[in-house]
Amino acid sequence: MSTHGAVEAPPRDPSAVPDEPVVPPLPAWLHTRLPARAVRPTALTALTLRTAAGSVLVLYLFVLALRLLAAAAGGVADLLQRLDAHGPLNLLGFGWLLAYGALSGSPVAALALSLLHGGAVTTSEALGMVSGSRFGASMVVLLVGFVAYLRGRRRPDGIYVGVVALLTTATIYTPATLLGLAILKAGWLHGAIERLPLQWEPIGTVAKPLVSALDERLPAAELFALGIGALLGAFWLFDRLLPTLDPPSPRIEHLSSRFDSPRSMFLFGALITSVTMSVSLSVTILVPLTLKGIVRRNAVIPYIMGANITTFIDTLFASFLVPGGGATEVVMVEMLSVTLVSLLVLTLAYRPYQRALLGVAHHVSAQPRWLAAFLAAMTLVPLGLLLA
Numbered sequence: 001m002s003t004h005g006a007v008e009a010p011p012r013d014p015s016a017v018p019d020e021p022v023v024p025p026l027p028a029w030l031h032t033r034l035p036a037r038a039v040r041p042t043a044l045t046a047l048t049l050r051t052a053a054g055s056v057l058v059l060y061l062f063v064l065a066l067r068l069l070a071a072a073a074g075g076v077a078d079l080l081q082r083l084d085a086h087g088p089l090n091l092l093g094f095g096w097l098l099a100y101g102a103l104s105g106s107p108v109a110a111l112a113l114s115l116l117h118g119g120a121v122t123t124s125e126a127l128g129m130v131s132g133s134r135f136g137a138s139m140v141v142l143l144v145g146f147v148a149y150l151r152g153r154r155r156p157d158g159i160y161v162g163v164v165a166l167l168t169t170a171t172i173y174t175p176a177t178l179l180g181l182a183i184l185k186a187g188w189l190h191g192a193i194e195r196l197p198l199q200w201e202p203i204g205t206v207a208k209p210l211v212s213a214l215d216e217r218l219p220a221a222e223l224f225a226l227g228i229g230a231l232l233g234a235f236w237l238f239d240r241l242l243p244t245l246d247p248p249s250p251r252i253e254h255l256s257s258r259f260d261s262p263r264s265m266f267l268f269g270a271l272i273t274s275v276t277m278s279v280s281l282s283v284t285i286l287v288p289l290t291l292k293g294i295v296r297r298n299a300v301i302p303y304i305m306g307a308n309i310t311t312f313i314d315t316l317f318a319s320f321l322v323p324g325g326g327a328t329e330v331v332m333v334e335m336l337s338v339t340l341v342s343l344l345v346l347t348l349a350y351r352p353y354q355r356a357l358l359g360v361a362h363h364v365s366a367q368p369r370w371l372a373a374f375l376a377a378m379t380l381v382p383l384g385l386l387l388a
Contacts (some may be wrong), residue, residue, distance in 0.1 A: 054237060054240070057237060058234050058237050058238050060206060060207065061230050061231075061233055061234035061237065062110075062231075062234045062317075062318060062321060063206060063207045063321055064207040064210065064211065064227075064230050065110070065114075065227050065228075065230035065231035065233075065234055066110065066113065066114045066117070066227075066231075066318065066321055066322060067114075067207050067208070067211040067227075068211055068214065068223055068224075068226050068227030068230060069111055069114035069115065069118070069224065069227035069228070069231065070114045070115075070117040070118035070322075071118065071211060071214075071215045071220075071223055071227075072118070072220045072221075072223040072224035072227055073114065073115050073117070073118020073119060073120035074118070074119075074120065074220055075219075075220030075221055075223075075224055076115055076118075076120045076220075076224065077115075077118075077119070077120035077121075078220075080094070080120065080121075083386065083387070084387075085386055085387075086125070087124075087125065087128070088124045088125055088127060088128030088177070088181060089128065089385055089388060090125075090128075090385065090386055090387075090388060091112075091121060091125040091126070091128040091129040091132065092128040092129065092131055092132040092135075092177065092382075092385055093132060093381075093382040093383065093384070093385025093386030093387075093388070094129060094132060094386050095108050095109075095112060095128070095129035095130065095131070095132025095133045095135075095136065096132035096133070096135045096136045096381075096382035096385070096386075097132075097136065097382050097383065097386060098111070098132075098133070098136065099132065099133045099134075099135065099136025099137050099139070100136045100139055100382075102136075102232070103139075103140050103143075104137060104140065104235065105133035105134050105136060105137030105311070106133070106137075106235055106311075106314050106315060107228075107231050107232055107235055108129070108130075108132070108133035108136070109129075109130045109133045109134075109312075109315040109318075109331075110231055110314075110315060110318045111129075111228075111231065112126045112129035112130050112133070112330075113126065113130075113315070113318055113319055113322050113327040113330070113331075114227070114322065115129075116322070116326055116327055116330065117322045117323060117324065117326075117327060123184055123326050123329065123330055124181055124184055124185070126326075126327070126330050127177070127180055127181060127184060127330050127333065127334060128177065128181075130315065130330060130331070130334055131173050131176070131177040131180070131334065132382065132385075134169055134173055134308060134311070135166075135169055135170060135173060135382065136382070137169075137311075138162075138165040138166045138168075138169045139162075139166065139378065141161060141162040141165040141166075142159065142162025142163060142165065142166060142375075143162070144162070146159055146162070159365040159371065160361055160362070160365040161300055163360075163361040163364045163365050163371075163374065164300050164301060164304065164357060164358070164361045165300075165304050166378060167357050167360060167361060168300075168301050168304040168305060168308070168357060169304065169308060171353075171357065172305060172308060172338060172341055172342055172345065173308070173338065175341050176334075176337040176338040176340070176341040176342075177337070179337040179340065179341060180333045180334050180336075180337035180338075183333050183336065183337060184329070184330070184333050189329055189332055189333055189336070190325075190329060193325045193328055193329045193332065214226065235314075238314070262299075262301075262302040262346060262350055262354075263302070263346065265299045265302040265303045265306070266302040266303070266305055266306040266342070266346060267306060268303060268306065269302065269303035269304060269305065269306030269307040270306035270307065270309055270310045271306075271310075272307065273306070273307040273309075273310040273311050273313075274310040274313055301353075301354055301357060301358075302346060302350075305342045305345070305346065306342075308338060308342070309335060309338050309339050309342065312331055312334060312335045312338075315331050316328070316331045316332070316335070319331045
């Protein structure tokens with residue numbers, strides 16, 4: 001019996017191959033993050049397993065590196081003594097120069113925490129070294145901008161972004177470091193951190209047998225070199241596990257074009273850096289975005305201010321792996337002081353601050369002799385701080 005106007009389905013051939021079950025499509029966000037060949041269930045399983053194995057390896061390398069560097073802290077203490085480097089000012093210059101050499105601030109900040117654990121530096125000196133690592137990390141942006149300048153049409157936008165990154169970091173971190181030293185001396189966070197279950201000491205036991213064996217057989221210099229190698233390897237592998245934003249995807253370009261106010265760019269910079277875990281990477285993407293005209297020059301400053309806060313997430317994670325609460329206190333004091341100074345500037349004095357920084361950046365990036373003088377100053381200042 002059929003209804004008038006309805007079309008009856010043809011009789012089904014028993015010998016025909018049954019229809020394949022209808023599989024619901026994958027969500028759109030998964031297609032944008034994974035290659036087309038990697039959206040199959042088997043490929044997704046393999047990707048998940050690789051990510052899990054990589055995460056475990058990163059954690060082990062982190063713990064191993066921190067313990068090795070702590071065991072070799074005596075050798076570093078001797079080096080600092082020969083350089084007559086002591087106090088937060090000298091260690092700020094020390095961390096600044098080391099970040100230049102590593103082209104990244106995160107390994108240097110983690111090294112400062114290990115030296116604190118090993119007794120080579122005090123909490124105030126560790127804070128100075130962590131601050132110095134942020135100063136030096138901004139140089140990477142200037143290097144990327146200079147390469148873009150040489151490869152492009154001699155447009156100085158990339159150099160301009162690098163200069164702004166260095167100036168913003170220097171002008172924010174200088175008062176923030178002084179504020180952080182005051183907070184550290186007052187001990188405002190000391191009691192709160194001791195009561196929080198932030199230490200992951202049991203994780204450190206997995207590397208203890210290997211560290212003890214190497215400590216008995218190797219001198220401090222070789223132990224330190226192994227620790228640095230494990231630390232750089234951990235950060236390299238960690239970067240491979242994180243989503244890449246270089247070059248910026250169309251989604252990032254579209255998202256960045258929607259942030260035009262200083263406060264929204266501040267939050268955008270903090271968000272991107274919390275995903276990449278690297279201020280060098282998150283600020284470096286400003287170079288192509290600025291060259292394309294997606295991000296305006298005057299929007300760079302609040303983005304960098306936000307990025308300079310959440311860049312400490314990986315260092316905070318490393319502090320949980322260091323015994324005692326001193327390392328965690330140093331990182332949290334640094335984050336708090338940088339946040340307070342950034343918010344004060346953003347809410348009370350942003351327009352004059354912006355005009356001053358952009359004016360200096362314009363002159364430096366437009367004239368080769370001014371750029372040479374600026375680079376010389378960025379080299380001599382940390383050297384002078386180390387030897388002061």
